[in-house]
Structures are given as structure tokens and as C-alpha cells.
Amino acid sequence: MKNKYENPNTENTAQEKATITIQKHCRGFLVRKRYAIHPLEARYQTNHPTFVVGNDPGMPLSLNKFQESEGKIALIATSGLRAVSLACMLGNAIHTPKIILIDNSSLVYNFWYALRAFMEDDKKAGTRKVFFQHLPAFLERYKHLYVRVVDDELSRNNSRGVHYLNQNIIVHFNSLFELFGYDYVRAVIQHTSLIKQSWADATTFVKVKNILDYLEVKNVYMYPSNIVATVIDTTVQNRILENIKTVMPALSIHTDYCQIHGQPEKIYIFRNQTPEHVKKNIFAYKYAEQCYKDKLQENDSEKQRAQGFPEETSKNSQEHSPLNTF
Structure with missing residues (x-):
């Protein structure tokens, strides 16, 4: 039972404080989420x-x-x-x-x-x-x-x-x-x-x-x-x-x-x-090396086709692509 002498605004004030606290924590969370940087783990x-x-x-x-x-x-x-x-x-x-x-x-x-x-x-x-x-x-x-x-x-x-x-x-x-x-x-x-x-x-x-x-x-x-x-x-x-x-x-x-x-x-x-x-x-030198290898492979394929041999599969071509040479 409420005390009749209790300030009627006390409850509202408490709610306002709680709301402000929640808002402050929310803002803090959002700020940390957007700006806080965590150091690399020691290990x-x-x-x-x-x-x-x-x-x-x-x-x-x-x-x-x-x-x-x-x-x-x-x-x-x-x-x-x-x-x-x-x-x-x-x-x-x-x-x-x-x-x-x-x-x-x-x-x-x-x-x-x-x-x-x-x-x-x-x-x-x-x-x-x-x-x-x-x-x-x-x-x-x-x-x-x-x-x-x-x-x-x-x-x-x-x-x-x-x-x-x-x-x-x-x-x-x-x-x-x-x-x-x-x-x-x-x-x-x-x-x-x-x-x-x-x-x-x-x-x-x-x-x-x-x-x-x-x-x-x-x-x-x-x-x-x-x-x-x-x-x-x-x-x-x-x-x-x-x-x-x-x-x-x-x-x-x-x-x-x-x-x-x-x-x-x-x-x-x-x-x-x-x-x-x-x-x-x-990595220009690696790309240059790969271009050279690709050119040799291309020349070999042309020779094989000229001699009636089948071409190499796409799997081998993928293995020799520039992105796989690093």
C-alpha cells in the first residue's frame, strides 16, 4: 500500500531514471560496436x-x-x-x-x-x-x-x-x-x-x-x-x-x-x-613465370593437336592458373 505522503512523481522519476540508464547502456553498446577495437589475443x-x-x-x-x-x-x-x-x-x-x-x-x-x-x-x-x-x-x-x-x-x-x-x-x-x-x-x-x-x-x-x-x-x-x-x-x-x-x-x-x-x-x-x-x-615475377609456363603449355598443346594427341584436361589448366602459384 502506498504511503499517502509519498511524492506521486517518485514512481515516474524512477522509471525515467531507468529509461535513461537503459538508453545510456544502449548508446554505449552501439558506440563500442562501431568504434571499439580489441587487441589481438596474446596467443x-x-x-x-x-x-x-x-x-x-x-x-x-x-x-x-x-x-x-x-x-x-x-x-x-x-x-x-x-x-x-x-x-x-x-x-x-x-x-x-x-x-x-x-x-x-x-x-x-x-x-x-x-x-x-x-x-x-x-x-x-x-x-x-x-x-x-x-x-x-x-x-x-x-x-x-x-x-x-x-x-x-x-x-x-x-x-x-x-x-x-x-x-x-x-x-x-x-x-x-x-x-x-x-x-x-x-x-x-x-x-x-x-x-x-x-x-x-x-x-x-x-x-x-x-x-x-x-x-x-x-x-x-x-x-x-x-x-x-x-x-x-x-x-x-x-x-x-x-x-x-x-x-x-x-x-x-x-x-x-x-x-x-x-x-x-x-x-x-x-x-x-x-x-x-x-x-x-x-608478385610480377611470379605472374611472368606463370605466363611463360602457360605459353610453353600452349605450344605443347598445339604440337599435340598437330600430332593427333588429345588436349590436357581443364583440371590441369586450373592447377596452373596464376592464382595458384603463390
Whole structure:
């Protein structure tokens, strides 16, 4: 029985609060569904160390024509500091470029996490001079997170005319500051978002695109480096390329991977993100080999027909199609 002195609006107020709570949870669920990105499970993470400077060849100057002079940009990238130089090159100081670093290696993630914290500490990185005073100690403390490469090792071991960057991390930072200015480079690193995930995870890239759309970032670039070139499984290759296509970047920057010399040798800049188009360029030599085999097979078939032998079955033709040679 209700108390006659009870406020008649109490019940309505309670219902309103309950309704508001439900709405809040619903909105929270919808926001999480659309924007929340979950890290890769620990059992699927790798332990590949960071190539801090990067073993990709030097980037072509033609990239400068893609620089955004005043709008916001985002660079979805992987691995080490090549992401920083690309973001600085493609972006502008009006809107600090946004790097979204996606990598499935816990070591790469931890290196970036430590570097970002280092850059945020004014006592260690407040000025360029202070930064260089503390950088050696930082590199020594986190040496287990990255590959230590002799300064000119990549260039010295290369006889094919490919230009590689000096691998000395201190020299590389100094070059970045000379090109783009200390404060700009520092801001880019501080502004970097880290995602411990695989480039083959479709949900991650859908949500990254949702976030960038929400932030009204119109100019998106992607730098998967040699990820596609080093993946053997064609199904995974296709997933990665479909994810890149989903984001609809203005351009993507890929590199190959030479199995003989054990390092990337070519850079590919794509505006057309169709997976088949990208693969035909990155794996051009395999397509060329297959075309040669197909031509030999075609010539053999013509000889067999001329000699009265039956043609090979379609099953064999399918087994030798370009899509099955990776």
C-alpha cells in the first residue's frame, strides 16, 4: 500500500531514471560496436623485433606530390619510424598527422609505447638537445625490443643499386629533425595511436575507417610495407588487401621482399587498391613465370593437336592458373 505522503512523481522519476540508464547502456553498446577495437589475443601475437629505421628502400621523391597542404591526414602503418617520416612528408603542421600503428608483434607495440612515453616526458624530450642527451639511455634500456643493425649494413650488402637509409637510430632521428623540425616530429610521435592487431583482421579496419570518418579525416594513406609480400597464404594475402581496399586510402605504399637477398628491394605506390591489381605488381615475377609456363603449355598443346594427341584436361589448366602459384 502506498504511503499517502509519498511524492506521486517518485514512481515516474524512477522509471525515467531507468529509461535513461537503459538508453545510456544502449548508446554505449552501439558506440563500442562501431568504434571499439580489441587487441589481438596474446596467443596469436608474434615476437618480431622492431626495425626502427626500417629495412625498406628509401622512399621516392614522387611521394611529395601527395602531400596534403592544409587538411587532416591519417597514416595507417606498421613497424618502425618509417611511419613517422611518411606522416611528416604527407601531412602538414596545421593539423598534426595521425599515425595509426597496427602491428601483430608485442615487441613492436611495446617499443612504440615506450617511445611515445619518452617523447611525452619534458625532462627527457622537452627540447632537441635534451632528447639527444637521453636517447642513448632509452635505446639501451629497450634494446630487447628492436633489431640492432650496423649503420650501412643494408647498403653495403646490396649490389643492385637499391638505396637504403643509414640504420643508425641517432643519425636517423637527427635527419628527421633537420627535415621536418623537432617539435613537429615530436608531436607526430606523441599523437600516434597503437593497435596490437593483425592486418588480416577485417573488424579492426572497418572500425578504424569508422573512427576516421567520425573525425572527418578525408586524406588517408596506408603503409603496409612488405606484409603482403612476406605472407605465403594467398587467403591471408587477399584478406589484407581487402582490408586496405575497405579503408579506401588515397594511396597505399607497399614493398616487395627478395627471397634471395632477404630484404625488400622495390617500392610500389598504389592508387588502385583492387587486390588483384596490387598482387600482379608486387608478385610480377611470379605472374611472368606463370605466363611463360602457360605459353610453353600452349605450344605443347598445339604440337599435340598437330600430332593427333588429345588436349590436357581443364583440371590441369586450373592447377596452373596464376592464382595458384603463390
